[in-house]
Amino acid sequence: MTYALAIHGGAGTIDKSKMSPQLEKEYIKGLEDAIYAGEKILKNNGSAIDAVCAAVCVLEDHPLFNAGRGAVFTSNGTHEMDAALMDGKDQNVGAVAGAFGPKNPILLARKVMEETDHAFIIGDTLNDIANSHNLVIKPKEYFFTQQRWDALQETLKLKQEGKVSDDPAVRHGTVGAVALDEKGNVAAATSTGGMTGKLPGRVGDSPVIGGGTFASNQTCAVSATGYGEIFMRYTAAADVSSRMKFLNEDVQTAATHIVMEELLPNDGTGGLIAVDIYGNISMPFNSSGMYRASVSSKSDLVVAIF
Ligand code: ASP
DSSP, X not given: OOOEEEEEEEEEOOOXXXXXXXXXXXXXXXXXXXXXXXXXHHHTTOOHHHHHHHHHHHHHTSTTSSSGGGOOOBTTSOOOEXXXXXXXXXXXXXXXXXEOSBSOHHHHHHHHHHHSSOSEEETTHHHHHHHHTTOOBOOGGGGOOHHHHXXXXXXXXXXXXXXXXXXXXXXXXXXXXXXEOTTSOEEEEEEEOOOTTBOTTOOOSTTSBTTTEEEOTTSEEEEEEEOHHHHHHTTHHHHHHHHHHHHOOOHHHHHHHIIIIIIGGGTOOEEEEEEETTSOEEOOBSSSEEEEEEEETTEEEXXXXX
């Protein structure tokens, strides 16, 4: 019996010279905590969907990652969070966009999947769902981090001068997880604050099924991170699966093709994580770094940034 799990905490121009040993340690610890939370479930014969939710919740609770607590600000200085999860067993999905309040947007997406007749919900209904299912709600202050606020001020200033920041890692990021459980089911979960200074109402690729999140027991589970508009336009996550299904590519070939041959030439900086139904893991990226970790019943723990 095989299980496998991979997680990411965002990709971008991660400047090694700006990464102090202390900060690097904090990122690594965050990734380790998340992967252990997910692996514990898989080791105990738990489901892939539970494992990806557990791993993503840890990353959402961590102030350094752009999701949940560490989410970036919109141009109005507010938070709007997107999240989605997909169960490869029946291709059931739950997605939310523009959410604010729930401590863990991925759990809100799960409620959409399990407690409503719908796949994707936005707006005030999300608050009703969160309240009626007793999700933990946090006030504005919980989601304030100085580093994200400073990034917004810098982005707004550059915008006024007609420039763009040369450090996308400060402006965006996302967290995600993909898993294969011992019953042979795959699942994917992705959660994000989006892009710093985004227009209110902007939705990225993360909650768009086939864009930033996809899972099917026919092929694999995928969670992406990067320049969302491009990932969406190129249906990045679904295309990894389609290449495997229709071209008989293995997960590594399919995932690398999408990241290097489809996204990169089209300004789609970032990367993705994928796990296939045999437990093979692929984590390609075309930026200078991607916070990532993986483990499986047949391979050792890997935690890496660059
Ligand atoms: N893909 C996310 C978005 O566009 C951002 C990221 O992953 O860096 O909202």
